[in-house]
Amino acid sequence: MKRNKFLASLLLVLFSFTACEEDITEINDSPNNLPAADNKLLLPSGIMWSAAKIGGDLELFGSLWSQHYTQNNNSSQYRSLDQYNVTAADYNAIWTNLWAGGLKDLKVVQQQATATEQWQYYVAAEVMSAFNYHVLNDFYGAIPIQEGLSLETTETPTFVENKEANAIIIGMLDDAISKQAQATTLPSIGAADYVFQGNIANWVKFAKSLKLKILMRDLAANQAAIQALITENDLLNTVDAKVAVFTDAENKSNPLYEQNNRKLNTSINLRASNTLLKYLQANNDPRIPVFFEPTAANASVYSGLDQGNFLINPLPNTATSGARLSATDPVYFMSAAEVSFLKAEFYVRKTSPDMMAAKTNYDDAVTKAFTRWGLSATPFLAAGGKYAFNATGTQEQMLEQIIMQKWVAAVRSQAWDAFLDQNRTGYPRVSSVPTTDAAYVPGQYTISPNSVLAAGQLPRRLPYPKISRDYNANTPAPEAITTKMWWHK
């Protein structure tokens, strides 16, 4: 009797606790986040990740290293950038957010679009991916473009060398271009397409323009292909590839403005670099007030600091000009002005230069660079004007003139591209004397007196980030940031 009672109780206890074991994992589906996402929500995410890093951190690098801005002497936020002291541990978020953020979302869009035949999303996502790859490729020198984004297959994707990666990017662009007809007939993406509001033709123009830009990295080898693109002229001639949806509200603003002006404890870090300011002043360029604020001491005076000379002391904040940024500044990926500059450059550098075509495109480019700010370039381009095309100069002189204007056009928009251009063409030149020297030519780069690099050196690339090197055995061995890439001059 006793034993039965005991056993019965025992069984009751055991059964009651094992019976419902089956369903217990059902509560483990997160009520906070969905297990999937529609392309309409993923595409804007992929584009915004790209805009946040290219228009944020990379724009910051570009604007300091292209000597548009320099670090203020009375604050310290960007000192390490302005002395070229970038290690593998710094700014890893560029790499992280472009790969695990933007490119991953764009890849899922492409995969879902393939399965559901939403070619309009496919085209936009593929071109946007190609653009991200291009930026990463030219900043780092090699990228895992083939094996990346596939954690399911490999944790340690191998890296593809810069030149080979370019070919893959061009393959992607050609693939996107080939889907134009199918994509155009489908319903428009609309506002979820932050760049072109669903206009597929513009995505194709962006693809072809990017193709042009990449082919120009090796102009000699690609002359025929470039000529064909320019002859077809289905390029970003009138429209910019940019994200222009920012508003002056917290978490909704231009990324560089948001971090530099709204969220840092002081917004006086970025000051006018004498390299750019002296060039603009020497040419009486009306874009000075667009790019810089007047000094606090005197509203009609613009004054800069020598690049990277942040230990100069004492020099009050009131004596120098800050960078002018706005919460609503668009993030530019490519611009119509840039395309015209590329065309002008091609006509100058091709085997049989075409000076007339070069001038037409140069004038067109400079005009676009001025009209972006509501200004007129006409007096500057007219014969005898400060920026009139020097059609009688040497090929190199013409190239220098084009790139110098492209360098100014890139201020407050594509400073990161000006950094790539200087690597590629060597313009602006690097001065051997300081800006205070009578022999100084305005617009020429000066090397930061606080540089941590060997004398005369400038940074040419970003180091492979620690976050990649730590977890991927295939990440290439570190290169000095002064090491040139194959397409550098």
Added chain:
Amino acid sequence: MSALLQEAMAQNRTVTGRVTDATNNEGLPGVTVLVKGTQVGTATDATGNYSINVPETGTTLVFSFVGYTTTERVIGNATTINIGLATDAKQLGEVVVTALGIAREEKTLGYAASSVNSEELTQAKPTNVMSGIQGKVAGVNISSSGAPGASTKVIIRGVSSFTGGNNPLYVVDGVPINNINYNNANITGGGLNQSSRAVDFGNQANDINPEDVESVTILKGASATALYGSRAAHGVVMITTKRGKLNDRIRVTYSGSYTASKVLRVPQTQNVFGQGWPDFDRLENGSWGPKLDGVEREWGAEVNGEARSKPFSYVENNLRNFFETGYDVQNSVTVSGGGQNNSFAFSYANTTQDGSIPTNVDKFSRNNFSFRGNSNYGKFTSDYNISYIRRDVSAIFAGQGTASGGATTMQEIIQIPVDIPISQFKDLNNPYNQPDNYFTAYAENPYSALANNNTALQDDRVFGKLELGYELFKGTKAIARAGGDFANAFVSDQGASIIYSPGSYGKVGGQTDVPGQYGEFTRRDQQLDMSLLLQSNYNVTPDITLGGIVGGNYNSRKYNTVSTYVTGLNVPGWYSLQNTSGVPVSESIRNERALMAAFGNLDFGFKDYWFLNLSLRNDWSSTLPKGNNSYFYWGANTALVLSDMFPSFQTEKLSFLKVRAAWGKTGNDAAPYLVNSTFPATQISLGFGNVYLPVGGVAGQTQSNNQGNQNLRPEITREWELGLDTRWFNSRVGLDVSYYNRQTKDQIVSASVAPETGYQTQTRNIGNIANRGIEARLSLIPVKTDNFQWEFATNFTRNKSEVLSLYGDAKEFLLTNVYSVDYVAEVGKPLGTFKVPAFRTVPSGPMAGKIIVNSTTGVEQVDPVLRESVGTVNPDFIMGFTNGFTFKGLSLNATVDWRKGGQFYSYTKQLNNFVGNSTETTYNYRQPFVVENSVKEIPAATPGGEVTYVENDVPVTTLYNYWSTATPARFHNFILDRDYVKLREVVLSYNLPISLVSRVKMSGATISLIGRNLLLFTPATNNFVDPEATNYGNDITSELGEFAALPSMRNYGVSLRVTF
């Protein structure tokens, strides 16, 4: 005749008397009074009186009672023997509450279990239970940052979990309770982090009223905790509350204390150089200026054309004088009693603290109501309790502040040059102290920060249990136990807006407007825990006892949080979600998990000297993948009391000798929702600031950066331990030693992967962490007379951790990082080591190993890739010393804590270095110097040629850059030694004579002078902070160190305890 008469008289001799508790002179009922060497005995009545017939041969009476030292008295010719029995701490520990709330005799345990009784716990009136144990038990590392209401960290046998959850499971009267640490990571959620706006509202285990606690037992090893399974992987703290006694009168106890709190440690500043950077500058926030010369100088802004002026000289005690004397007041009343079948205890306590920050922005108050009861009707028993706790905490932020939330107090105090009296800034109506005219444009008025930028928590919590027992038949009992724990927390968080007037001193100096911020956060927690047990105990033969338990448990935990904040306050000073032109940012999180278990336990005893225990448990967890969510584990332990097994061992010297051995395995599950990958709303961090979709009216979802894992396994800990417990010289010398070896395998973490894979992390089972250590407790009673006793005890804890493996080829796992300081788990090293950028050194040749400097600046170059290990968070050992002196009614107790070894990161030092206030920055009297043992690099003449090195002759000249973060090489300097010696508690108590207190109907009264954290000694290199200070919570991350943490406090005052 006379001889006969004498014999007869002797036979009839009756001795009477009263037995009292020596500490309070209250009568002790139920004391056994035995005539030594005979079977003749009796027991004292309810008031402690006895009467005994002593046989002719009897010469001595033996008085014995559980929890008191057995005492003998020679009868002689006495007819009345009154005696006060002293409590015996060692004996009190003999009954230990083990897993599932089952009381067992300590000698039957095969594992180490440390107990602390209520008296030891509450003697210095700590505000929470675990603080009262600091320094008193081996194997447990307890620390607290010390701000009012802040959390207490309890780490048993070392940290082993990478991602948190290193705190033990807290079990009150057999039911687990929640121990959530309320900080801004888990309450106020998104966008805030520990280095910018940290606040520690304390962990929930601190809610328990220490006066309610009868005893605390700490179960450390896997064998001891196997029955609690998944949740006990880091040990269990078993708290038993005080109960009313059956058949007892109503007793009322009041206990109260008042202590003053003063700041314990503030950074030591240099006293040689004053304001400037590097020249004198009235606007500067640092002391990089000229030598202090005492000359009157103007400083800061001009208001109406006039500036303030003061002598350019060092201000003594500048930082210390910023702080006030706070207070800590505690009141507690307990009413208990019992009838024939029911007993009860009701208690109310309130604790109010105002910390040392000026004004009452750092305030803590807690009100505890608790009702506990037992019923006993024959075969039916029940045990129930319910507690309601209301907690209010006001706090200011640690860390460096945020753009919209504004400045933090410590960050701003440190940025005041050593020649400027901080107290000058107190009057916020003084125009010089207002934002526009504050003396520096690089910092804010700390008084303004503390007045405006603060936060408050309000938490209502109810927890309790109901336990019903029924004796099915003799020796077997069925028990049903249900526990619940419900909390509802609300946090408000405000930061003032500051608009600088155009053209003002501040604006021109570069100040940016602070938009201001207000947020509200709620968190609701719920835990339900239900068990059914069958418990049996039998004496199978006179020599063999057998006990067993089978049972099951269901545990469910849920919480949800809603957080909303706005930035950009339109109307200054109006803290409301409506006060903005912007869009509130809201986030809600729901989280739920459940765990079911079936378990069994077998206890075997042989002849009261050999004991064997076996526990088995199987868990089913909701958080692991279906099909992989069931796991089984077990533990076994045995104890052999050699002194009872071989009675010949017992001599006058050796009183007790036991050896023990245990082996156990426990499993642990994952956090919820790690199995599947998800697509959250897109929120992009920019480093500073964010971009949150929707932007332009378009919403976005992004693939989560963490990849789920459908093949997740439970985490498994295996541990064995050996121990020895021995007592000598009538228990006046006791030694208890354990050695343990624990390995924790397959931890469930979000392991980093290279981002080019499309993810930043993947949920994985990784790693194998070993923790091996020795725990020892030595107790001595060097002096013991009727009136005077000296008790001494020391405990020693040494834990050596080692990361045996991680995953794949990974050699390192980043726990967290601050600036260039990485806090990592590295294979072959202890868990938690610091890595900083390594100096570039000469690789080979005669100069090999020398530091390469920048040939222009003379500053050490940092290798762009290599990082160097510069210490670990793990101590070499921790020791606690307790001393107790009792003289009649007077007693003196002191506890000292000594930690040796280990390092921590100090942002306080980093910032003091930056602004030139630290003593280190006066190195070489701020004259240029050449870095020792360094060389210059001579680049190769031709590409690919040989690089050569020459002795460095370039002095460092820009010292204000050299000592600060501007030189990445300096991060070596911000890792400090964590060694300390702390005088943790000093208590001087006096028990008022019973003759006195009984006149006012009291049965006992004790008055004490108490002191907590009175003294702190640290190595000379740490003249900055209390090494316990942290603003990183109470888990593995907090071991990292501090980021402008608030200072800790010393308390001293008086306490009173009276019983009616």
